Amino acid sequence: MALFYPPTGFHFLVRFEGLLLKYPGFPDVGFQEVGGLSVEIAVEEYAEGGENRFKHRMPGSVGYGNLSLKRGMLSGSPAAKWFKDEVEGFQFEANDITVVLLNEDHVPLQAWNFLNAWPVKWSIEGLNAMENTLMIESIEFAYQYxxxxxxxxxLPF
Structure with a gap:
């Protein structure tokens, strides 16, 4: 009988589907941290007349938070160019983003595909002359689901 262990969460890559066609070059896959992989179903309550012991609880709409990506700042990366073009041209073009969890042999274990994502926030951590740290950029994306x-x-990489 084989034992299965939970995978580690530090070996992953991020794929920007279709972005290399618009911005040729090296694929933008390496990130330090991925956050926002969550979904929440709202609960709607309905009070029935004459029934005071409880309220009926039913599932409501599904909500998703923003996808956040962090890494050392790269100038000229496809994701940074995408965000720059979105802000300066004010033309929001959605692309799919796929986060792929890999095992120790670089084989995909699980993936999450974020459909019709577009950048909504880009930031860098503060500049500090008293610390010798990397410049960390954060990019947030809104998406449909x-x-x-x-x-x-x-699909193959």
């Missing part, structure tokens, strides 16, 4: 993808359903 995300779906989990099984390893067998992933």
């Amino acid at each position: 995300f779906r989990r993808i099984s390893p067998g359903d992933l």
